[in-house]
Amino acid sequence: MNIDLQAREITPLRNTYAHVAQHMGGDKVASRYQEATFGAQPMTNFHYRPTWDPAHELFDASRSRVVLADWYVLKDPRQFYYATWTMTRARQQDAVESSFQFVESRGMVGMIPDAVREKALRVLLPLRHAAWGANMNNASIAAYGFGTAFTAPAMFHAMDNLGVAQYLTRLGLAMAEPEALDAGKQAWLDDPHWQGLRRYVEDTLVLQDPFELFVAQNLALDGLLYPLVYTHFVDDHIALQGGTAVAMLTSFMPEWHDETARWVDALVKVAAAESDANRALISQWVSDWSDRAQAALTPVADLALGAQGPAALGEVMDQFRARCKKAGLAL
Amino acid sequence: MSNVFIAFQHNEESRPVIDAIVADNPGAQVVHSPGLVKIDAPNSLTIRRSTIEEQTGRPYDLQQIHINLVTLSGHIDEDDDQLTLSWRH
Numbered sequence: 330m331n332i333d334l335q336a337r338e339i340t341p342l343r344n345t346y347a348h349v350a351q352h353m354g355g356d357k358v359a360s361r362y363q364e365a366t367f368g369a370q371p372m373t374n375f376h377y378r379p380t381w382d383p384a385h386e387l388f389d390a391s392r393s394r395v396v397l398a399d400w401y402v403l404k405d406p407r408q409f410y411y412a413t414w415t416m417t418r419a420r421q422q423d424a425v426e427s428s429f430q431f432v433e434s435r436g437m438v439g440m441i442p443d444a445v446r447e448k449a450l451r452v453l454l455p456l457r458h459a460a461w462g463a464n465m466n467n468a469s470i471a472a473y474g475f476g477t478a479f480t481a482p483a484m485f486h487a488m489d490n491l492g493v494a495q496y497l498t499r500l501g502l503a504m505a506e507p508e509a510l511d512a513g514k515q516a517w518l519d520d521p522h523w524q525g526l527r528r529y530v531e532d533t534l535v536l537q538d539p540f541e542l543f544v545a546q547n548l549a550l551d552g553l554l555y556p557l558v559y560t561h562f563v564d565d566h567i568a569l570q571g572g573t574a575v576a577m578l579t580s581f582m583p584e585w586h587d588e589t590a591r592w593v594d595a596l597v598k599v600a601a602a603e604s605d606a607n608r609a610l611i612s613q614w615v616s617d618w619s620d621r622a623q624a625a626l627t628p629v630a631d632l633a634l635g636a637q638g639p640a641a642l643g644e645v646m647d648q649f650r651a652r653c654k655k656a657g658l659a660l
Numbered sequence: 661m662s663n664v665f666i667a668f669q670h671n672e673e674s675r676p677v678i679d680a681i682v683a684d685n686p687g688a689q690v691v692h693s694p695g696l697v698k699i700d701a702p703n704s705l706t707i708r709r710s711t712i713e714e715q716t717g718r719p720y721d722l723q724q725i726h727i728n729l730v731t732l733s734g735h736i737d738e739d740d741d742q743l744t745l746s747w748r749h
Contacts, residue, residue, distance in 0.1 A: 336694045361672055386737040417718070 350403055365410035367401060367479040379516040390475040395600055397605055400476025402603070406590065406595045407482075414485050418492070421581055425496065428577045429503065437574035438504050445572045446504055452562060452633045453579070454501050454513025455523050459554070460494035462530035463487075466546040474539035482592055486547065490587070493582055500578045522632040523627035540600065547593045549618035552628055552649050553642075554584040561641040562633040590652075596648050598656040612658045619649060619660075664705050664734035664745040667698040671696035674728040676715035677707065684711050696730060705734070 344350070345359035348368030353359060359367075375387045385392055390400060397403070409417070434439060440445070467487035474480040501509045515524050528551065537541040559582050568576040597615075601608040623646055630638035653660050666681070668674040674697065681699055682688055688701040699705065709722045722740060734745030 338692070338694050358675070360675070406717045413718075 337618050340428060352576065360408065361412070362405070362410045366404075370400070370475070388475055392473050393474065393538050393540040394442065394610055395538075397476075397600060397603055398606075402476045402599050403476060403479045403596045404599075405478065405482045409482060409485060411448055415549050422492075424623050425578075425581050428580060429499065432484075432574045432577055433503065437577075440622045441504075441572050442575060443572065444456075445567060445570045448633075449563075449567050449572055449575045450501060450505055450513070451516065452629070453497055453575075454509060455517040455520075456554075456558065457494045457497045457501075457513060458512075458517045459550075460490050460497065460531055461553065462534065463490040463546055464494065464535055466536075466542055469534075469536075470539045470546075473537075473543065474543075479539075479596070483543070486589060486592075489585060490491040492587070496581055503578060507529075522628040525628055526659070529621055529625040540611075543593075544597065544611060544614045545618040546564070547589070548597060548653075549615060550622045551586065552590070552652065553619065553645055556645045556648065557626060557630060557642060558633065559583040559586070560638075561616070561630075561645065565641075566597075566634060566637075579609060594652065597653075597658065601657050608657070608659065612653075612660060615653055615658055616660050619646075619653075633635050661702055662747050663700045663702055664732075664747065665698055665700045665706075665730040666705060666745060667696055667727070667730040668725075669728040669730060670695055670697045671728060673724075676712055676720075677725055677728075679715050680711035681705065681707055684708050695731045701745075704744060706745075707743045 344356045345353070345364060346368070349359050349364050350356045351369035353363065371388050378386060389492040390397070392636070406617060441449075464487050465492060467483045471480045474483060498510060501507075501513065517527055521608075533542060533545050536545060559579060563572075563576050563579055564583075597611060601611045623642065625643060630642040631637075634641050650660055668678060670692065676680060677696055678699065679692065682690060684707070685699075685701050685705050687703075687742045691698045691700065699732050707722070707725065709720055712720045712722075722738075722743060725743070732745060734747055737746070
């Protein structure tokens with residue numbers, strides 16, 4: 330008797346789904362990101378027009394003044410689909426959890442000078458509300474935007490902003506009593522330093538063009554706010570005055586901002602490169618909204634950095650303009 | 661002249677690594693067998709972290725290859741950015 334082991338190779342007849350292959354120019358091996366994105370956008374046979382917006386179909390590219398022949402060109406360079414995004418964020422969450430435990434177990438908050446601790450809370454806690462606004466805005470982009478390549482990462486971005494808001498809340502609870510959160514909200518509502526930023530956020534909540542909203546929130550505002558607060562204020566100011574714990578507890582924010590800036594820049598670059606009209610339109614939006622953002626952040630820079638505020642904000646603006654230039658915009 | 665080879669499990673995680681190896685090593689030959697991808701190359705083969713990152717679009721730790729690595733042959737020269745197999749001492 331002879332017992333033999335054999336391996337049979339069964340090769341698939343096709344490499345990927347037809348609706349994915351259509352967008353890849355042929356039946357090629359597709360990544361999970363491509364299979365999760367291409368062909369996923371509903372294009373026809375919609376439910377009847379919504380009563381709250383009869384001028385548009387349920388999914389309607391004309392909600393934006395940006396014109397693209399194919400909205401799938403707005404590919405995410407990070408190639409995030411649900412699984413890779415959740416796994417990446419889960420790893421980052423573990424790291425932040427360790428930071429919180431480290432700070433708490435060594436009583437590092439108690440070692441921060443009182444003035445520095447209070448300054449950190451006064452600047453960071455009202456930003457919970459700005460992060461909430463960013464969550465709302467990105468959810469709006471996901472709802473009214475056209476094209477899965479554009480809207481799916483926007484929903485991830487919305488949840489990320491919720492995470493930022495939650496980390497700021499935990500920072501407040503780690504460094505003070507729960508009343509500090511209420512004080513932060515009162516400051517957001519009443520303190521003159523915050524009213525410019527608050528008005529900016531509230532005005533963006535009613536923007537109807539999803540791509541303009543993307544530019545106003547994710548590029549113009551966050552592109553200035555994050556470097557100002559987390560690089561210039563937390564790293565270069567608070568950490569150097571005995572507040573290293575604050576830098577540890579907010580470590581997610583600058584890291585996340587740099588990662589998502591790749592996505593934001595890629596979308597703006599591709600959309601602007603498609604036509605002169607797009608380029609002019611997007612450049613105008615970036616120019617107008619970043620001017621407003623700079624004005625809104627001037628009192629915040631003053632609150633955070635005092636006399637160094639204007640110089641820090643100026644440096645942030647210079648880097649922002651360089652970033653926009655790299656993306657092919659004309660500011 | 662001898663071949664070096666490296667073999668990975670044939671799955672989604674190893675795909676960008678294999679694409680990077682093929683891109684960086686012009687003499688490389690890819691052989692498929694059930695569940696396995698073997699890459700043979702004359703003399704030497706280099707895996708570069710930066711090329712893998714171009715494929716994935718995200719930061720990649722070169723040590724991640726070990727999750728799907730089945731076997732290899734050759735002398736190993738390894739650092740954070742590259743792994744080279746060769747028969748040169």
